[in-house]
Amino acid sequence: VQLVESGGGLVQPGGSLTLSCTTSGGTFSQYNIGWFRQAPGKEREFVGVISANGDTAFGATPGSTAPVKGRFTISRDNAKNTAYLQMNNMNPEDTAVYHCNADMKGPYGNTWLRGRYWGQGTQVTVSS
Numbered sequence: 448v449q450l451v452e453s454g455g456g457l458v459q460p461g462g463s464l465t466l467s468c469t470t471s472g473g474t475f476s477q478y479n480i481g482w483f484r485q486a487p488g489k490e491r492e493f494v495g496v497i498s499a500n501g502d503t504a505f506g507a508t509p510g511s512t513a514p515v516k517g518r519f520t521i522s523r524d525n526a527k528n529t530a531y532l533q534m535n536n537m538n539p540e541d542t543a544v545y546h547c548n549a550d551m552k553g554p555y556g557n558t559w560l561r562g563r564y565w566g567q568g569t570q571v572t573v574s575s
Contacts, residue, residue: 519535
């Protein structure tokens with residue numbers, strides 16, 4: 448299974464950006480697809496997930512003062528084997544490399560386990 452993220456770039460504070468995660472191989476419609484991000488010098492953190500049946504959940508992102516829930520939306524198009532991360536009202540703390548992750552397991556309470564497949568990531572920079 449291969450995952451390719453796209454849509455990253457430079458955006459001003461308060462702006463919006465939509466990332467895409469397109470997969471090949473495997474059975475996309477059966478995968479829970481997650482989004483993670485990693486800022487320089489920080490650990491990779493869980494942003495959110497969309498389950499195979501379309502339910503979404505978002506991470507607490509403790510390293511950020513602005514929760515992603517309410518600002519970010521995750522969706523999927525099974526016909527295109529693609530998941531999306533729409534980010535609104537962005538701030539500099541959202542600057543990171545964003546990765547998608549396929550075949551996440553869960554939920555177990557509020558916990559999701561990382562899946563087997565990762566994309567290479569796409570850089571998102573929020574700056575004026």
